[in-house]
Amino acid sequence: xxSAPTNTEATAAPxxxxxxxDASCRIPLLVIFGSSAAWLIVSAILSFIASLKFHSAALxxxxxxxxxGHVQAGAFNTLLYGFIAQAAIxxxxxxxxxxxxxxxxxxxxAAVGAIFWNLGxxxxxxxxxxxxxxxxxxxxxxKYAAPVLLAGYLLMGAVGGFTFAERKTTELYPSQWxxxxxxxxxxxxYATAVALIHWYPAVGVMQSIVHQWYAHNLxxxxxxxxxxxxxxYFVPKISAKPLASSNYALLTFWFLLIFxxxxxxxxxxxxxxxxxxxxxxxxxxxxxxxxAFVLNLHWTLEDDYSAFNSSVxxxxxxxxxxxxxxxxxxxxxxAIPQVSDILHFTFFTVAVDKLMLLGFASLVLLGxxxxxLPRVAGVEWPFASALKFHFLLGITGVLLLVLPLAxxxxxxxxxxxxxxxxxxxxSASMKFLYxxxxxxxxxxxxxxxxLGNVKMLVYHLVKPxxxxxxxDSKKSKTREATV
Amino acid sequence: MNQGPLVFLGVFVTLVTSWFGMIFVPQIQxxxxxxxxxxxxGGLYPAAKPGVAQQGAEVYRQQGCYYCHxxxxxxxGVQFDVILMExxxxxxxxxxxxxxxxxxxGDKAVKQLLKQLPKPVxxxxxxxxxxxxxxKLKDAGAKFEMQVIALGADLNRGWGARRxxxxxxxxxxxxxxxxxxxxxxxxxxxxxxxxxAWHLNHLYxxxxxxxxxxxxxxxxxxxxxxxxxxxxxDALKLPAAIAPAGYEVVPKPEAKALVAYLLSLKSNAxxxxxxxxxxxKKEDPAAATNVVNAASAVTKP
Numbered sequence: 139x140x141s142a143p144t145n146t147e148a149t150a151a152p153x154x155x156x157x158x159x160d161a162s163c164r165i166p167l168l169v170i171f172g173s174s175a176a177w178l179i180v181s182a183i184l185s186f187i188a189s190l191k192f193h194s195a196a197l198x199x200x201x202x203x204x205x206x207g208h209v210q211a212g213a214f215n216t217l218l219y220g221f222i223a224q225a226a227i228x229x230x231x232x233x234x235x236x237x238x239x240x241x242x243x244x245x246x247x248a249a250v251g252a253i254f255w256n257l258g259x260x261x262x263x264x265x266x267x268x269x270x271x272x273x274x275x276x277x278x279x280x281k282y283a284a285p286v287l288l289a290g291y292l293l294m295g296a297v298g299g300f301t302f303a304e305r306k307t308t309e310l311y312p313s314q315w316x317x318x319x320x321x322x323x324x325x326x327x328y329a330t331a332v333a334l335i336h337w338y339p340a341v342g343v344m345q346s347i348v349h350q351w352y353a354h355n356l357x358x359x360x361x362x363x364x365x366x367x368x369x370x371y372f373v374p375k376i377s378a379k380p381l382a383s384s385n386y387a388l389l390t391f392w393f394l395l396i397f398x399x400x401x402x403x404x405x406x407x408x409x410x411x412x413x414x415x416x417x418x419x420x421x422x423x424x425x426x427x428x429x430a431f432v433l434n435l436h437w438t439l440e441d442d443y444s445a446f447n448s449s450v451x452x453x454x455x456x457x458x459x460x461x462x463x464x465x466x467x468x469x470x471x472x473a474i475p476q477v478s479d480i481l482h483f484t485f486f487t488v489a490v491d492k493l494m495l496l497g498f499a500s501l502v503l504l505g506x507x508x509x510x511l512p513r514v515a516g517v518e519w520p521f522a523s524a525l526k527f528h529f530l531l532g533i534t535g536v537l538l539l540v541l542p543l544a545x546x547x548x549x550x551x552x553x554x555x556x557x558x559x560x561x562x563x564x565s566a567s568m569k570f571l572y573x574x575x576x577x578x579x580x581x582x583x584x585x586x587x588x589l590g591n592v593k594m595l596v597y598h599l600v601k602p603x604x605x606x607x608x609x610d611s612k613k614s615k616t617r618e619a620t621v
Numbered sequence: 622m623n624q625g626p627l628v629f630l631g632v633f634v635t636l637v638t639s640w641f642g643m644i645f646v647p648q649i650q651x652x653x654x655x656x657x658x659x660x661x662x663g664g665l666y667p668a669a670k671p672g673v674a675q676q677g678a679e680v681y682r683q684q685g686c687y688y689c690h691x692x693x694x695x696x697x698g699v700q701f702d703v704i705l706m707e708x709x710x711x712x713x714x715x716x717x718x719x720x721x722x723x724x725x726x727g728d729k730a731v732k733q734l735l736k737q738l739p740k741p742v743x744x745x746x747x748x749x750x751x752x753x754x755x756x757k758l759k760d761a762g763a764k765f766e767m768q769v770i771a772l773g774a775d776l777n778r779g780w781g782a783r784r785x786x787x788x789x790x791x792x793x794x795x796x797x798x799x800x801x802x803x804x805x806x807x808x809x810x811x812x813x814x815x816x817x818a819w820h821l822n823h824l825y826x827x828x829x830x831x832x833x834x835x836x837x838x839x840x841x842x843x844x845x846x847x848x849x850x851x852x853x854x855d856a857l858k859l860p861a862a863i864a865p866a867g868y869e870v871v872p873k874p875e876a877k878a879l880v881a882y883l884l885s886l887k888s889n890a891x892x893x894x895x896x897x898x899x900x901x902k903k904e905d906p907a908a909a910t911n912v913v914n915a916a917s918a919v920t921k922p
Contacts, residue, residue, distance in 0.1 A: 269683030273795035297801015342790040399639025406695030483802040555774040
């Protein structure tokens, strides 16, 4: 049970090779990762425009489509659904196939599902620009985009589910527990939110409760599960050391699900007082599984952190793991009523969101994409040297976004609690927002490197097919992809 | 051993627990709230918004106003004032109790104080202190009133008459509590800024009304047209610097609806759950930093 993927793969049944598994994932994962790289750029550009608007409110002000409320919503939702969720599903499908030592079952359906998903994200973004946003942060896609997204997920999720059922291994590796949970968690929470906000709107603040529950589950449990599954796969795999403790992984798993599932309401919400109180307790309890998670990684790599330098994927996933732990701890302390009174409603909450979405989810998934895509495509990264630059830009971007926003938010909260005039509070935040623009730019630059690489990779893959040149195609397929 | 089904079952139970605890139970508790008889006016609270304000709520959502404005007032604690109304028969005993509560007054001062009732005998006290005094006064047969004073930065800013409660949002199709306060909280904007013309000017050109405002202008909610023979009565009265010569700026229906919505935002009805502050002071543009002094509605013990 505690065996690392490296060990279990040595005893794999000879009939399915990793190459065959990768080949079965080729079409769906090219669609999924290709489009998520494109959405990453869209979100980074929108986020950059939104940041600029703080400094020049007149920017694009005459165009109703690009008012701040639309651009910011567009940036958040394309990041969350276009890039993060889509890439997470891609990583999930590949891990399910690889860890189950079986080819992807009916991968074509996953590709169709991905097309639906992208259609849903596109519809959602257009809807936001047209003013059809739902009014709930992170859940802005309008009523008509939701069924398309859900259909897309059900197709991809079904492929994941059937592939999981077809697994050739009897014992489950820890990552597989997380993946199994993730497979079912998303459709349940998303369908609940769609039903109670769009289809049969709940009365009054019940909608806010549903919204907070959904957003918290989405990031902490769903993205948390897939992210941790990926880290538990890549770290032992790349360092060639078995995961230190499967008991600790088990603890991380159950407590993440149990505590993570009950939270998200902040102090002072106009809801029954036990909801924020329970959420605060659960926010603290989550430190346990998060600590077990990072300790497990530390024990795995204890003797030798050299793998960190040898692989870009290792760098991405370890940075993501640290961000996850930091995010959980900060959220716990931010949930204390007296602290929440000061910090909630400030840029501090944005900083925590960015830490979880960019620092944790995005970095881990980028590490996954950089590892998986060349293998499933059978083509090496055309600009291999760009990978480490993307890592540097990504880390810089996360730090330059999270730190200034957290500090600026703390100052904003302290000033709001004092008798400083509102406009003075507002102008005091500006210098922090200036620095965060640099973060946006670094993140955008890194994202461009990924897109450029993916574009050239697809070009290298498609060129021989288009030319009909068989010899070229053979050559590129036999090239061993390494990161 | 095939652990798949076991893990699946565990995941399923956990997911159901989360859903049951955080969705189903709250739905039973607040999902079927109804308007309640208002404590002061005697009508039902909340009342449905007028149609045009409801349309305005849609505009508020469409433009993403909730990205910068919250609609939620929080309270961080309470204090109590006790006001003695009548001494009753056991005057000496009551005087002793008042002296115990205010040792620094001294015997004489207390007697002087109690000559002209009603008088506050306890102010800004915490719960334990208040309860002790109130219990004693009750036993002594004195008549008194207790005031609950809500504390909190949001209340000090005059952003609301009290903390917001679930019932305030009963008729909102979309509940936009907000995530950030890049702009001020709008829970009671209808009380702080009751002037529709101010709101229209502010939406058209925010900096004319609030210096240094970061709010984008919503010019596209207005129509700029040549002034005809009879100028529109709706036309904005803009400062000369930005008024376009020969043109008038007339709000489109969306702008009017949005303002009607903003003016409808009050959340000032007295409710059982939350102690009140008096009506927030109207905001004076010159002094946006009004701090409303603590005082509160009277609640009988």
